[in-house]
Amino acid sequence: MTTSALSALPLHSDTHETEAPDGGExxxxxxxxxxxLHRAADAGEAAAAWVRELAGRQGEEEHGRLLERVAEALVQVSSREIIPGSDGLLTEELRYTLAADVVLGASHTTGALPELHAGERMPLIAVCAIAAAFPSCVLGDLPRELEVLADELETATDAGRAAAELPTG
Structure with a gap:
């Protein structure tokens, strides 16, 4: 598990023009x-762990490497990219890494799709899309929006894990 970068994040936002005299608010x-922020990072870590499990199952090394990059992107967007006071936008590289075509893996070079169990593709797409939305929460009600997205990320991750346990055939 990687160390969270949350302790280095600037958590004070200049969006609050009115403060209680004692600073309580x-x-x-x-x-x-x-x-x-901690809840989002935990949800991102859990989702990344699941995606690393998917990466570890891949027979094609290229699919595994791609899913490992996805896992790292999940950790990054759920922690280091959520910066109060920022523009809330993802870099082009992160947007590309978390795009829905992650379920195709490196099929353009391998000629085959990643080895995923029935029902894992949709949760994988959902995990990527939800995580990609985390940084934009800095533009609204950060605590409320991150709580909702963290809940949804956990639900999508759980659905992906459950799909692997379903009987095949």
Whole structure:
């Protein structure tokens, strides 16, 4: 498991023009943001762990490498890319890595799709799409929006894990 970069994040947002004289409202907002950031990072780590499991099952090395990059992108967008006060946009590289065509893997070079169980493709797409939305939460109500997205990311990850346990045939 990688060390979270949350401790290095600037958590104070200049979007709050009115502060309570004792700073209580600002401190409460800061605590809510910090809790939401940690929750998002935990959900991203769990999703990345599942995607690494998918990567480890691949017979084609290229599919495995691609899924490992996806896992790293999940960790990055659920932690280091959520920066209060930023523009909330992903880099082109992260957008490309988390695009829905992740389920095709490196099929353009291998000639085959990644080895995924029935029912894993949709959760994989959902995990990538939900995680890609995390950084944009800095433009709205960060704690509330991150909580919703973290819940959905956990649900999609759980669905992907459950799909691997379904009987085949």
């Amino acid at each position: 600002d401190q409460a907002q800061h605590a809510a943001e910090l809790a939401a």
